[in-house]
Amino acid sequence: MLIQSVFAAAREVFSPALRRILWKSIGLTIALLVLVWLGLTKLFDLFLNDHHLSATYPIIDSFAFFLAGFGLFVVLIYLLPAISAIVAGYFLDDVAEVVERDKYPADPPGRALPFGQSLVYGLRFAGLSLLVNLAALLLFFIPGINIGVFFIANAYLLGREYFELAAGRFWKPEDVARLRTEHRGTVLAAGAVVAALVLVPVVNLITPIFGAALMVHLHKKLTRNPGQPLPLRRDNAVSIEKA
Template identity: 60%
Template sequence: MLIQSALAALRQTFSPPLRAILWKSLGLTLGILALAWFGLTRLIQWFQASHHISQSYPILDSLAYFLAGFGLFVALAYLMPAISILVAGFFLDDAAEIVERTDFPNDPPGRPMPWGSAMLYAMRFAGLTLLVNLAALVIFFVPVIGLAAFFAANAYLLSREYFEMAAARYRPLAEAGEMRRAFSGTTIAAGCLLAGMMVVPVLNLLTPLFGIALMVHVHKRLTHRLPAPALQGRLR
């Protein structure tokens, strides 16, 4: 079921109906990354100037710039999950509506979340994701454990955020959370797929749109798998 959903989401991501949203999503993601890069580089330059590294230790100055470049690359990679969630909040309803119309034309359409509520939810969860990933960044250089912590944390966070945002088009947010927990194996597996995308440069830029399409499919297929009474029983 998850493989079918992932293949359908990948097809949808590059399909003509979603192409305009894809370009907007890429543009917004790159814009936020550029702002983050600008802010971090200015912070590093201020730190170096304020501590007079260049005048006292020119070799260390060159080394600091080298490490800063690599460190910035790593830092931006750890920022991507939070940025992905924030960008997804902007385009959730437009993208989900297209997926519903093209792949589930016989199902009742979802109801868009109020834009303010959707963005507040996305920003709140993006902030939580940012804090968790900053904590994971602290142990980045610990062999195996650093990467494992990044993957495990984001598999959970991305599965929770993307599934609940998609499911909230069809049911109250509290019920969407209950459904996620009832089908935790499937939703976490979908989150592992998204977390895997996060560690691949360039491919991680597609995560917001792909994640929306994936979780719309996952929610739809889970809903179709069980009759309504059985589903309600699982959610209690």
């Protein structure tokens, strides 16, 4: 189930139907990374100037270029999952519509989340991911543990975020939470695939589109299990409540 979803998502990322969305996603991701880079560089310069460290300790000048280069590059790697969360929240409905239409034409289509709600989803997970990855960054100089903590934390966070965004097109929030809990192992494994992609330079720019397509497929397969009691669709639930 998961392997089939991974290969299906990998094929679709570069498909003509998703190509325009992919380029827009990459463009937004790069723009956000550049903004973060400029912001961190500015903060670094202000710190050195405000504390007069360069004048007091001239050797700091020698390290400044290193810290502003490699050091900030490492920080960006740890911040990429949070940036991916924002981009995913913005583009997931576009990706889901294409995948659902092309691969599941006989199924009722999902309903796009309101822009405000999808933005809140993205910002909520981005904030949580930011806190977790900043904590993981503190372990950067502990070999073995640093990558392990980064990978496990992001496998959980990215799996949870992408699945909730994909399933939220069909189910009420409480039903989405129940589905995610009942299939926590599969969702975590899917999140691990996305987290592994984050670790690959350049390729990690496609993370939002790949993760979105992966979870759309996974959600479809999980909710098609004959033995799985399905929750009410979001639109049906609203109708029943009004009645």
